[in-house]
Amino acid sequence: MRLSTAFFATLRENPRDAEVVSHQLMSRANLLKKHGAGIYSYMPFFMRSLLKLQNIIREEFERIGWQEVQMPILVPAELWKESGRWDKMGPLMFKLKDRKEGDYCLGPTHEEVVCDIVRSQVTSYKQLPFTLYQMTNKYRDEIRPRFGIMRGREFLMMDGYSFDKDQEGLDVNYDKISEAYCRIFERAQLNFVRVAADSGAIGGDSSHEFHVLAQSGEDLILSTEDKTYAANVEKAECAPPEMTAKLLGTDWGQETSKAFEEVATPNAESIDDVSKLLQVPAHRTIKTLVYQFVDAKKPKETQPVVAYIAGHRSLNEVKLGAVLQKAGFSLLSLQPMPPEQVKDLFQCAVGSIGPIGGPEALRKVRTYFDREIIATHDAVCGANKEGYHLVHVEVSRDVLPLYVEGARKGVDLSTAVEGEPCPQHPENKPYTAHRGIEVGHIFKLGDVYSKAMKTVFTEENGKSKAILMGCYGIGVTRTLASAVEQNNDADGICWPKAIAPYQIQLVTLAKKDEADVIAYADSIYESLKAAGVEVLYDDRDLSPGAKFKDADLLGIPYRLVVGQRGISAGELEFVVRRNREKSALKISGVASGDIQALLKDLQRALEQ
């Protein structure tokens, strides 16, 4: 493409709303045009990258036998009402009416629609398994759309759905898909990590996220350095206390025969204050957290839950949610109980609540102890009386007998941190922390949707059974934004070769009257095109500085510069965008035979 005939103009200034570097660079490089909050046009050079990524996805899915479909964006409400999600989705879903007052939504995801397809065709186990996927726009009316196309309201997503007759089949499919995902992100030349993820409302441990690593990532990833294990911090298991004792020397205290006693702790408001005042390490103080949740079965009722964790830890809300789900609740919400309500309920400020004593209400509430609490001896906890704490608390002696048996087993409720041993790693190597942008998510759904949508088949034994589903997503436009987020420098984007809009940017420094230089650059351009090289030719009537600046911003991987001086010297400048490595490509002349020699050198350079 000749830039002189292209629709292309770069901006000097970042858009005011561009908070992250990918949004800034993509706006300035004319890759995106905003029309409204979270609503963008994809401009020509971005489209080229997008089509390349889509092709990689198509090829890898074709390899594992997936079949591509396209489901409607405009989805009749009936399907969503059938699954029960029409009301559940809330204002995140765009809804509209047609001229006959029929209800529709703009599909935020397509479990319902794909079930409608499958149930109309599949009757027998003989027709299973298979997987359908699509790459279409999805719609979510985000409260705060931001970061450009990283969190838009309209975005391109790949969503795939697998259909199996049994769990074994689903497991096999899931692993195959997980590998295909890895190949996709590898081929896109992105630094990514596959992480174990919380499986949310569905339960089970079969959910993985794929994160592109970047400083600005919203997610915290904990992984061992060799990446044999990686997890979203929401999911990453804390090292069990015996492991931290052994590997980090954490002292969980000695059993004490002293009875617990109340001591005054005036003005000691934080765990740190209490720890210092009482000379007990923070991890042997017991931190109390009071939350409330709404269960789908009692949607109008707010239920309290109390969690006790070690003082040096932060509560992991996702883990608390998972524990509640496991206990049979279907959570509509989970959040800290407002302080005034805590006081109403337990006649005490949250900072002073402890598992011993206090009002009887405290024992009637659903309660969970972190397993570190179970392991602690000679501990400190709130006295249910402001300005006082209890010391010499033996949890198994003083606390557990007060609670129902279910509460006495410790659970992992804390947020794991960098440096602690990874219990999933064969050698328990320590976690290292990374920031990631979630670009993919795979999930064993089981029969949740197929049951609701009556998507059943007849087994070999003649019985009817709901098909087991998996669902698989890749944020396609988001992956490209995160590629920019991961690959840039002060001057602009450094596209990975595999998803760059073009392979090489040919820049001519010819002045208007240098007909021979222009002709030479033109012939290189034509030869490169003829050789199948994707070349962007900056033949605009602009200064060299302006051209180089635009080239840096746009971030095509390689640059070849043609000017009078280089031709005279018999050398053309070849620059690798990413590391600015310069080399000189020898030219012996401007005849077509010489250009062929140059082309060979160039193609060697491009392959590096």
Add this chain to the structure above:
Amino acid sequence: MRLSTAFFATLRENPRDAEVVSHQLMSRANLLKKHGAGIYSYMPFFMRSLLKLQNIIREEFERIGWQEVQMPILVPAELWKESGRWDKMGPLMFKLKDRKEGDYCLGPTHEEVVCDIVRSQVTSYKQLPFTLYQMTNKYRDEIRPRFGIMRGREFLMMDGYSFDKDQEGLDVNYDKISEAYCRIFERAQLNFVRVAADSGAIGGDSSHEFHVLAQSGEDLILSTEDKTYAANVEKAECAPPEMTAKLLGTDWGQETSKAFEEVATPNAESIDDVSKLLQVPAHRTIKTLVYQFVDAKKPKETQPVVAYIAGHRSLNEVKLGAVLQKAGFSLLSLQPMPPEQVKDLFQCAVGSIGPIGGPEALRKVRTYFDREIIATHDAVCGANKEGYHLVHVEVSRDVLPLYVEGARKGVDLSTAVEGEPCPQHPENKPYTAHRGIEVGHIFKLGDVYSKAMKTVFTEENGKSKAILMGCYGIGVTRTLASAVEQNNDADGICWPKAIAPYQIQLVTLAKKDEADVIAYADSIYESLKAAGVEVLYDDRDLSPGAKFKDADLLGIPYRLVVGQRGISAGELEFVVRRNREKSALKISGVASGDIQALLKDLQRALEQ
């Protein structure tokens, strides 16, 4: 793809709502799945055809330097309010609100959005010309969605927009694009015709449609047999009277010196009746049509218009509309005036109205005469009195002096018919009639939208000017439906090779225990795949009859049959789907060297 692992099941029955053959066949062959009125999922094999057609479009547009973009489907109302079309579009446009009560539509077309893109970047003539296009879903809330994806409410459309600094540039662009369209439909192997089309509200004669020819087409196309000229019947010019006189011997009558006189024509209600009764050929009787229209400048007022055409003709409403547009009206509607209103206005039933006599109101109304009326002598017309006609009417003597000068010039208001000479053809060859499905439309927009959307540039002389636009559409999914409409037989689809889901269907007749036949068919499948041939392998556990039936329905261009009998005989059956031509491909054995020989024969056959 192995059919045994594919999501694929054919239907025996046509869906109840499938009126046209493409809808029937595409439903039965599992290419489409309906979810609601005019809302479909595109199934895997259809997607393959769709991607092929999209690739052809991309390649041809890349060749002429078009750049692909993707504009939002969810479009903020502000843009449509700016152009004034927010209210004009009426219920055809899907509208919705976001969580902040902001107004949006689902884009039915994107002139506004593309102007929003261009005006944010283009300032100078130096940046022109260029063309942007996209292939995205479009939305129209049709009153009666039907014919499957031929008239859906959600459909995939290519829409392109060119931007030029002057009319000359736009003309050059338009011709280049028209050629690219021809290459696209040629490469898709469709029998199509490019026709001159009415340019509707915009005026000018620069609009062409591209029609795929098919019996069921909704449009009537008139073209000369050599196709040097073709036009939608809405637009096709009637032969002027001197041409029909010369080439068809049409007798327009001799000038008469008799004064016109009133004769009783009791019970003569139709032109035929009158013609017979008065012994005057139908084309010398004057037919009166009374219409009413609403002009955008007076949107609350209905204005009458009277058209006089020769008795053997039908009025062409589009031509009448064009004449009104040319007279400066911007039509919101144009329709026949209800009979009771005609009677109110002219004190006479519409069948008896004529241009002479009657109430003075008749002369005050906007009136148009077809040029055939002007050429007619000794004519017959209504007497403005029920049961009577006037005979010996000399139009130039008796009629024209009664009307304003503007009305006295004849215009072409009639619908051209098969057989009459084509005035645009160098030898005035006769029109032949075809049915067509409109799949493309190209259009010189001029500055209508760029003015409304302030999409301007600075000319070389420093003045600001609105950019001249062209707009170009291809109904991508509709093109595929029309390909099926054009290419089918009693048993199913006969896909053109270029857009077939697969090139060849390999059918094995192996029984479960014929391991060597299975292995042989498998190895042909793998070899074909390895050779880059797109092969669909029917390895299902079904009877040969069922497999052949499905293959006929799905319509893959070629079929290769592998069975025990063929292997024993040393010949495999090769069938061309379109004409059922069978040939035998010799095989010498089932070793891999023999398969390579077979492959060569096959590839030769596929290229034919």
